Amino acid sequence: xxxxxxxPRRSDATRAAILSAAKERFAADGYERATIRAIAADANIDxxxxxxxxxxxxxxxxxxxxxxxRFPDPDTIPHAQVxxxxxxxxxxxxxxxETLLALLRAAVTNAAAGEQMQAIFANQVLPLAAALAPDPxxxxxxxxxxxxxxxxxxxxxxxxxxxxxxxxxxxxIIAWLGPTAQRYLTAAHP
Amino acid sequence: xxxxxxxPRRSDATRAAILSAAKERFAADGYERATIRAIAADANIDxxxxxxxxxxxxxxxxxxxxxxxRFPDPDTIPHAQVxxxxxxxxxxxxxxxETLLALLRAAVTNAAAGEQMQAIFANQVLPLAAALAPDPxxxxxxxxxxxxxxxxxxxxxxxxxxxxxxxxxxxxIIAWLGPTAQRYLTAAHP
DNA sequence: TTGGTTTGTCAACAGGTGTTGACCTACAGT
DNA sequence: ACTGTAGGTCAACACCTGTTGACAAACCAA
Numbered sequence: 001x002x003x004x005x006x007x008p009r010r011s012d013a014t015r016a017a018i019l020s021a022a023k024e025r026f027a028a029d030g031y032e033r034a035t036i037r038a039i040a041a042d043a044n045i046d047x048x049x050x051x052x053x054x055x056x057x058x059x060x061x062x063x064x065x066x067x068x069x070r071f072p073d074p075d076t077i078p079h080a081q082v083x084x085x086x087x088x089x090x091x092x093x094x095x096x097x098e099t100l101l102a103l104l105r106a107a108v109t110n111a112a113a114g115e116q117m118q119a120i121f122a123n124q125v126l127p128l129a130a131a132l133a134p135d136p137x138x139x140x141x142x143x144x145x146x147x148x149x150x151x152x153x154x155x156x157x158x159x160x161x162x163x164x165x166x167x168x169x170x171x172x173i174i175a176w177l178g179p180t181a182q183r184y185l186t187a188a189h190p
Numbered sequence: 191x192x193x194x195x196x197x198p199r200r201s202d203a204t205r206a207a208i209l210s211a212a213k214e215r216f217a218a219d220g221y222e223r224a225t226i227r228a229i230a231a232d233a234n235i236d237x238x239x240x241x242x243x244x245x246x247x248x249x250x251x252x253x254x255x256x257x258x259x260r261f262p263d264p265d266t267i268p269h270a271q272v273x274x275x276x277x278x279x280x281x282x283x284x285x286x287x288e289t290l291l292a293l294l295r296a297a298v299t300n301a302a303a304g305e306q307m308q309a310i311f312a313n314q315v316l317p318l319a320a321a322l323a324p325d326p327x328x329x330x331x332x333x334x335x336x337x338x339x340x341x342x343x344x345x346x347x348x349x350x351x352x353x354x355x356x357x358x359x360x361x362x363i364i365a366w367l368g369p370t371a372q373r374y375l376t377a378a379h380p
Numbered sequence: 381t382t383g384g385t386t387t388g389t390c391a392a393c394a395g396g397t398g399t400t401g402a403c404c405t406a407c408a409g410t
Numbered sequence: 411a412c413t414g415t416a417g418g419t420c421a422a423c424a425c426c427t428g429t430t431g432a433c434a435a436a437c438c439a440a
Contacts, residue, residue, distance in 0.1 A: 010437075011387060030299035032222045036428065046389055051429060108298040108349055109220035117350055140354035145366055147352060152342015159298055160307050162337060164330035175380045176335055180370050190365045200407080201417060226398065236419055241399060386437070397426070404419075410412085 015053050017043040022064040026102035031061060031110040058112055065106070065116050067099045069124045074131040082132055083182025087174050090150050094158065101158055104151070121147060132185045145184040149177060205243050207233040212254040216292035221251060221300040248302055255296070255306050257289045259314045264321040272322055273372025277364050280340050284348065291348055294341070311337060322375045335374035339367060 021042035025034035036057055040047040054060040070093065077085050094100050103120070106113035121143065129143035130136050153173065156165040168176075199205075211232035215224035226247055230237040244250040260283065267275050284290050293310070296303035311333065319333035320326050343363065346355040358366075 009386085014387080030222075032220075033299055035426080037426085047428085048390085048430080049388070052387085057428065105298055108295055108345075109223060114350055118352060121350075121352055141358060141362070144346060144352050144354035144358070148342040148346045148355060149339055149370070150342070151345055151350075152338040152340070155298075155341055155345060156334060156338045160304055160311075160341075162308060162311055162334050164334035165338060168331060168334070172331070176374070179373070179380065180339070183369075184366070190369065199416085204417080225396080227396085237398090238400080238420085239418070242417085247398065382440080384437105384439090387435080389434075390432090391430105392432100393428105393430075395427080398424095400421105400423075402420090402422100404417105406415105406417080408413100408415085410414105 011053070014043070014045055014049060018045065018050055018053060018060075019064055022060055023098055023102055026061060026064055026106055027098040029105070030108070031106035031113055036060070061106065061110075061113065062116070065099060065103050065113065067097070067103060067120060069093060069120070071124065071128050074128060079186070080182075082185060083180065084174050084178030086128075086146070086185075087150070087177045087181050088170070090154075091170055091173060094154055100154070104154065104159065129185060134186065134188075138189065142185050146181055149180055149184065153177060201243070204233070204235055204239060208235065208240055208243060208250075209254055212250055213288055213292055216251060216254055216296055217288040219295070220298070221296035221303060226250070251296065251300070251303065252306065255289060255293050255303065257287070257293060257310060259283060259310070261314065261318050264318060269376070270372075272375060273370065274364050274368030276318075276336070276375075277340070277367045277371050278360070280344075281360055281363060284344055290344070294344065294349065319375060324376065324378075328379065332375050336371055339370055339374065343367060 018039065021039045022034070025039050025042065028034070029038075036050050037047050039060075040050050050060060054063055069090075072085070072089065074082070103113060103117055107117040108114075125147055126140060126143045129146065130139040133139045133142045153165070156162045157168075208229065211229045212224070215229050215232065218224070219228075226240050227237050229250075230240055240250060244253055259280075262275070262279065264272070293303060293307055297307040298304075315333045315337055316330060319336065320329040323329045323332045343355070346352045347358075
């Protein structure tokens with residue numbers, strides 16, 4: 001038995017346009033300033049359609065903020081390079097998918113977005129740290145430290161746009177942050 | 191000639207109450223959700239007073255977001271301990287003054303707040319890095335790296351409230367982030 | 381063609397926002 | 411006591427927000 005795909009509806013294109021516009025607006029403006037009217041205008045549809053297909057603004061955001069970090073299999077990474085590889089992977093994910101930016105911008109002022117951020121941390125970052133940390137009991141703290149450095153870099157580079165941080169190249173960032181991530185994940189407790 | 195203090199006005203108490211309530215609201219809710227009406231209610235005054243004394247919401251925020259990091263004199267810190275000392279200092283400043291939290295929460299969605307954040311970076315963090323970096327030309331990047339780790343920790347601990355990060359003690363954080371800050375500021379370019 | 385379901389449009393609602401101006405009150409200087 | 415000014419109150423404004431319900435158009439099955 002194949003997985004039962006719900007047969008394609010005629011309105012799928014509209015749904016997709018709404019979701020795409022929502023991601024863009026949430027990423028650019030944050031939760032409160034991204035208005036349903038503006039999202040609908042971007043998608044060239046009536047604001048009422050947003051309500052019809054997504055119920056309300058919170059559910060629309062929940063749909064727009066689904067995100068998979070797509071970590072590589074930890075076993076395929078040489079132990080000495082996990083830091084650099086993860087920093088590089090995070091940078092790529094951050095730049096190729098605006099969803100993370102939307103999530104960050106919204107999570108700072110919206111409770112539901114904050115919880116979604118916590119869920120991503122618990123379901124995706126924590127298992128990764130558990131697979132890499134020398135002692136599984138330390139995994140949560142190590143995951144938290146990794147998150148603090150990665151999110152801080154994203155904050156300064158993509159949100160606050162601090163000029164020296166914006167000016168760094170991808171390789172600069174990997175060279176500086178790689179050892180930090182490596183230490184947070186694998187080094188002995190200081 | 192003594193510095194010409196503007197003689198105290200009868201309304202100084204009201205002004206201070208407004209500013210204090212504004213800091214609290216901006217810190218807790220961010221720029222857009224902190225309404226003038228709510229701030230006025232906290233200060234037990236009429237919303238119109240806010241406009242009279244601060245002109246408009248943007249100017250009120252600008253007044254509420256003035257902040258001095260109060261760095262210790264770099265020369266008084268033993269070179270080997272600058273990282274730990276600065277991390278400890280940042281933690282203290284962050285916890286004793288909610289202005290930084292207001293600034294961070296607002297800077298993510300409000301352009302003026304973002305610029306104020308950039309100004310603090312340029313006027314306060316950058317000179318510190320310049321005084322500590324081995325090569326002054328590298329100071330901006332080193333300051334940016336320091337900011338990324340410090341702001342990231344604040345974001346995860348005070349805003350997103352990631353449980354493992356909230357659970358860390360002050361000493362935990364200093365022990366983990368101290369060496370990172372030390373390396374960003376003083377170690378050779380990797 | 382008929383009838384019903386899906387897709388879309390329009391206008392309006394109830395409530396909240398920053399902001400303004402008219403007005404009253406209490407004080408300081410004379 | 412009189413008067414000008416600073417401090418404070420009140421109601422309203424114009425606008426924007428999420429959200430709703432009534433209605434029209436397009437589609438598809440019979």
